[in-house]
Amino acid sequence: MARRALTTTAAALTTAATLLLTACGGESDSPSDDIKGADTAGSSSAPASASPDANRPDVSVPKDLNLVFDFEKPSDADEAAALKDAANYIRALNHGISRQDPEDPAYQFYSGAGAARYAKSQIQEYVDGGWTVTGTDRYYRPETNPVSETKAAKTILVTFCEDQSKAYGKEVKSGKVHRTEESLASYQKFSILMASQQDSPVWRAQQITVAGEAKE
Numbered sequence: 001m002a003r004r005a006l007t008t009t010a011a012a013l014t015t016a017a018t019l020l021l022t023a024c025g026g027e028s029d030s031p032s033d034d035i036k037g038a039d040t041a042g043s044s045s046a047p048a049s050a051s052p053d054a055n056r057p058d059v060s061v062p063k064d065l066n067l068v069f070d071f072e073k074p075s076d077a078d079e080a081a082a083l084k085d086a087a088n089y090i091r092a093l094n095h096g097i098s099r100q101d102p103e104d105p106a107y108q109f110y111s112g113a114g115a116a117r118y119a120k121s122q123i124q125e126y127v128d129g130g131w132t133v134t135g136t137d138r139y140y141r142p143e144t145n146p147v148s149e150t151k152a153a154k155t156i157l158v159t160f161c162e163d164q165s166k167a168y169g170k171e172v173k174s175g176k177v178h179r180t181e182e183s184l185a186s187y188q189k190f191s192i193l194m195a196s197q198q199d200s201p202v203w204r205a206q207q208i209t210v211a212g213e214a215k216e
Contacts, residue, residue, distance in 0.1 A: 024140075024141060024163070057092070057105055061095055065098065065133055065134055066135070067090070067091055068136060068138040069139050070139065070140040071083060071142045078156060078196070079146070081203050082156040082158055082194040082196075082203045085202060085203040086194055087139065088110050089107065089115065093119045093123065096119065097122070097123050100126070101123065101127075102124040107119040111206070112205070113206045113207060114206065114208060115206055131170065131171065132169075133168070133169065133170065134167070134169075134177055135167040136167060138166070139190075140163065153195050153196050155196075156194050157192070158190075158193075158194050159191045161187065162187065164188070165187075185213055188211065193207040
């Protein structure tokens with residue numbers, strides 16, 4: 001079973017994403033900085049760090065799933081916040097998969113519109129198949145690009161790569177892990193349109209595209 005089905009929403013988002021990132025091969029030359037609320041995932045009993053100015057949900061995952069975000073923190077405050085919450089959206093999606101809950105409030109907190117529908121469909125696919133995820137799922141090479149700004153909100157396109165060569169499907173009932181060999185299909189490219197919220201520090205994912213076989 002594919003660990004994450006591919007989807008494409010919003011053609012304009014796809015076009016904008018090509019300006020930022022074309023492939024996901026190679027390694028980052030710089031060490032990652034900690035982004036508060038988007039750190040490496042801990043155990044299911046230890047919730048992720050949360051900002052004191054927002055009532056953020058628990059997005060922790062089981063101990064056998066390690067989410068790694070090799071992200072350098074942008075110097076721009078808005079871009080840093082958008083990147084942090086894009087990572088939290090990914091964590092929330094995995095939280096929903098581990099909880100086997102297509103209505104999990106965590107992803108709903110960090111997303112709306114097409115991004116929320118994407119998360120729900122992914123979680124539902126895992127639930128229907130009786131699967132969850134184990135291993136190490138790594139996200140790297142982030143880029144941020146402001147898209148629009150109005151009095152009501154700002155939008156920033158966040159793009160990054162995923163290396164899921166060490167992340168595997170696991171049967172929920174039996175616990176059997178289905179290991180796969182690294183291949184071109186192990187690499188994906190995410191483009192997430194993040195929007196600021198009035199009177200809240202939280203940025204929410206609005207649209208998402210996921211391109212498969214993205215390694216150089």
